[in-house]
Amino acid sequence: MIKHDQMVICWACSGKVKMDSLGSFDDRRIAMHSSKMIRRLVTTVALALMIPVHTAIAAEEGATIPSVLGSMQEHAEQIVGRLLATDGPASREQYQQLRLGVNRLHQLITSDPSNDRHSRELIMIYSWMRVIDIEITDKSWVEAAIAANQLSGMIIQALDFPTMTQRDVAWMDYLAREMELLTLEDPVANADLLSVRLLTLENTWGRVREVLIQHFKNKPLLLQGDTLVIKLKASTTPAETVALAKQLLDFIDLVEKAE
Known part of the structure; x- marks a missing residue:
């Protein structure tokens, strides 16, 4: 569901909105974005699940959803710096590291069909990955960095901190x-x-x-x-x-x- 006038995106397939101490503007299911990012996300959500998953890459032994998300969080932060430096090759390298994380996450989540929460989060991860890819291809470095930071924020919301x-x-x-x-x-x-x-x-x-x-x-x-x-x-x-x-x-x- 999209409310363009308020620049609010409700995570698709979320089922319900959960409020927590991060506040109603930044909860698990709602994120606010610039108008340009909203338009970009609208056009890519439908394509999100079309990103190929390399099933040949097996999840690392002992890997867990939290550990994979934690690694992806680090790469999401790192790619922001590469993008702001307009370093295309380094940005692509970090993007590929994120893709590997997505593939591992996909395998871990799909191995447990009952894990509905993480399945919904995976859909949105695919969406943001698609946005990052498009913006890098367009050499829209700041817009790509914004998308990467949104991915980072979503992962923070998904992680269980001590x-x-x-x-x-x-x-x-x-x-x-x-x-x-x-x-x-x-x-x-x-x-x-x-x-x-x-x-x-x-x-x-x-x-x-x-x-x-x-x-x-x-x-x-x-x-x-x-x-x-x-x-x-x-x-x-x-x-x-x-x-x-x-x-x-x-x-x-x-x-x-x-x-």
Whole structure:
């Protein structure tokens, strides 16, 4: 189901929407995208299942759905950097790594027909992979990076993290990339979406902050995180927003090490 006026896509075949602490704008079944990405996804969802699966590639011994998703999450993050560097060969290499992950995931999921939740997620993974492929072919690097980040966000939602804080930190990483990518694509057309992302980022940081504040050693991180969020809210130019989003990504790396 698509609501173009609200720039909202409900995951097809989801059955129902599940709200969680990530917020109603960023739950397991709803994601907001720029208008261009919506149009692209509409035309590719129907083609998603046409992506060939190389059944000759056997799932690695001992591989599990969480381990494969975790590996795909890493490659989804890495391909964003390759795409923004307009490095076509390196982007394709990362894309092929993602394809291998999709193939392994397909085998694991289809071996258990009762796994309805992951079957639906696989459909959407195929969809985003198709979008990434099309955008790379068109050399639409930023648009391809946005699609890769959406894939990353979807995987984060699908993974079961040991703690909610780890999940929130991963979500902050996704949101910081969204701030950077949507600004690079079109800060005017994406203004409303950027506002939503910023609000979600602020709320997510608030939860992470409540955990970090329990240890005095984390005081420098608290001050740095607060400052970055305040500066992002006060940002008045696209260049400033992009620069701050990059700083936030570096900051999130520090938070991950502190956990």
